[in-house]
Amino acid sequence: MDEERKSTGELLERALAAVLEAPERRVENAVDSAASLLAASAERWPAVSRALLTLADASLGALWARGWRPADLARLVRRDLAQAHQALLVDLLAAEARRHSPAALDRRWQEQLRELATEVWWPRDEDFLPGFATRHRLDRFALATAALELLRLLGRLPAIAPVGPAPGGAQRPVEHRAAVRVPGEPRMLARIRALLAKAESTEYPQEAEALTEKAQQLMAQHSIDEALLAAGAPEGSLPGALRIGVENPYEGPKAMLLDAVAAANRCRVVWAKEFGFCTVIGFDSDLDAVELLYTSLLVQATAAMQQSGSKQHLDGASRTRAFRQSFLVSYAARIRERLTEATERTTREAAAGRHLREDGTAEQLVPDERLLPALAAREEAVDSATDRMFPKLTSQRVRVSDGEGWAAGRAAADRAALHGRSRVERGRG
Template sequence: MSTPNDPRTPSDGSRTVERAFQIALYADPGAAVLDTAASLLAADPGADGELVRRGEEFLAVAWRRGWQPADVVRMVRRELDEVHVRLVSELVLAQAAGDDRPRGRRWTDQLADLERRYGDTAAPAPAPRSDRFSHATAVLELYRLLLRLPALQPLDEPARARPTPRSSEPRALARIRALLAKAEATGYPDEAEALSAKAQELMARHSVDEALLAARTPDADAPGACRIGVDAPYEQAKAVLLDAVATANHCRAVWNEPFGFSTVVGFEPDLEAVELLYTSLLVQATTAMTKAEAAQRAGGRKRTKTFRQSFLAAYAHRIGTRLATAAEEATARTAESQAADLLPVLASREVAVTAATDRLFPETTTARLRGVSDAAGWTEGSRAADRAQVTPHRPLN
């Protein structure tokens, strides 16, 4: 028999949270039941701490199901509103403080990014007394989403001992970032795409150097994987662009349309190259598309969705070919000066990436690109990609 002082006796706050969850989370969803549950929580300030603790439990379950912090925040942003994004970000940071499981670099980077954006509070803050109902409603909406997150392919990133990077490697990555930053900032499409092509060549050379370094290391790295957001609108064309960038950098990309991301499989230096280049090319493509559409409208033609979809599809198709050419030429030039055994090393890494992809995704389907019906959009997108100078005018140091 329990007594009021028995620690096993649920507190009033715990009972309030349990009642609210039974109404709003474990029953058929509806506005009426959500309002009832939110009213219970709003009327009991003693439930606030338990409400946060239960949210951290939901996150721990999501991690076990293969989700990562950036994935959860991305899903919340897709399905709910900015207030929910802040709530889940603060909850992730609070949960991370007590998470003693070893995490990899990408997980740590995702937490650091959330800290920069939403780290002004140490824990999810209670709502003002005058707005407790709205706060409770948002929390319940968030938890209802977290509770229904399905299992994903786990992308665990165990910490591995790696050789100390050579002094030239940070310079290479810094120069890649600098080239892409210039490409995004310039107002001249020809210059932007030429800078991107130079960045791709440097990425290819950096990948070759990493492959040779790993081959000479007794405990060489295995392929890893990361998820990259592919957001609406025009997500199909963006997924095609990401696939082209991944292929040019010795990776494989698998698009998950319902959840708005692609999983990219490859070796770590190549994964980082894909993230950098895809983000930059997407910025450049959007800028070029906006200018091309403005020119079309100035000529009296009204095109919106179909023009943009066709533009991005053509851009992705053409830039993929040019990136692949730039990567192949850079690899060939580097092979002549590096080592005779480079090609077997690259071949073995390609086999490893394919095997890792098949292991993560034993069943995949091919998606057909829809909505590519605007001839002017396709032409303008192809022209934007054609302006890229895929053969650098001078060698990179």
């Protein structure tokens, strides 16, 4: 049995090596040949199943060491491959996660696995491929092909800047908060969440704007409180980072919208266009606010943009793409103004001693002279962390070519509710 397992493992490794080394023009032939070899024997198929899980564990572990995370891989596979590959990746992630105790995974890693609905459903490793084939109605050759294509994609990914510890790595001593409400979370966060939920459900734009502006002010106040708390601690917390998917179409304006939300919440954004995500650098509670608010605003912007319908030039040629590009750029610019104004107003009031309570009412306190230096120190820490993670940054211009789209986008941003959606509602991308 051990000899069979060893020989099957070597067979799979050779097959994958041939696929990885094949030039682009010969990839299809290489995959076909390797898949035919792996799927040739029904008797050997259970051994191939065990070998695949073993090889996938090693491949994923290498990717974690190179900075990748489960949601990053899911985005790339969804973009570049097919549904069967996505399902296969989720199961391979579930299998690899068996190697780690929950304590070895930071909370965002655990959230990503939950959102992907990872589950070890197969009783034994030799049952995995046969069971997967039955579930997804694939024959052995089709499944071997999907596995090799997936492993080729994963095996060719470069190292990227990490946004947290790999499984089993050292955890930073910061208080992590989940993006969905959890028992015992600070009442300020519960109040913010309640305001956002009410703003989400109202049918009246003015009411939504008022509610969400209050929520943004409370978010800013919470960030201020965190800064003062850290300033009084012997060792303050350090900036962290997360990745948020920013994909076609109109990925440039979407990245601009994310940057607008991040800047208002004292975070920085770096866009990796080739991988379809942005890295957001900031302090932990601010990162959660950015993710929730960006996702909600993107949903609102998309809905408003689509309501505008298609557009044409006078000669009948389509200008829908130019309109929508300009719409989203304008929307992002106006959202930046609104969010920045709300944050600056809350900061001015806090510096004067005016403090927002957890219930949303205000109280007058003695001004804290530590506030502005503490905020400046946190901004400097975020900038320094960004420079360390990304020492070679470049900027990129986004073109606006449709005046009507610009005007419509700005109007939609004025109507937008500045609030977030829960992860269960939005289904992360």
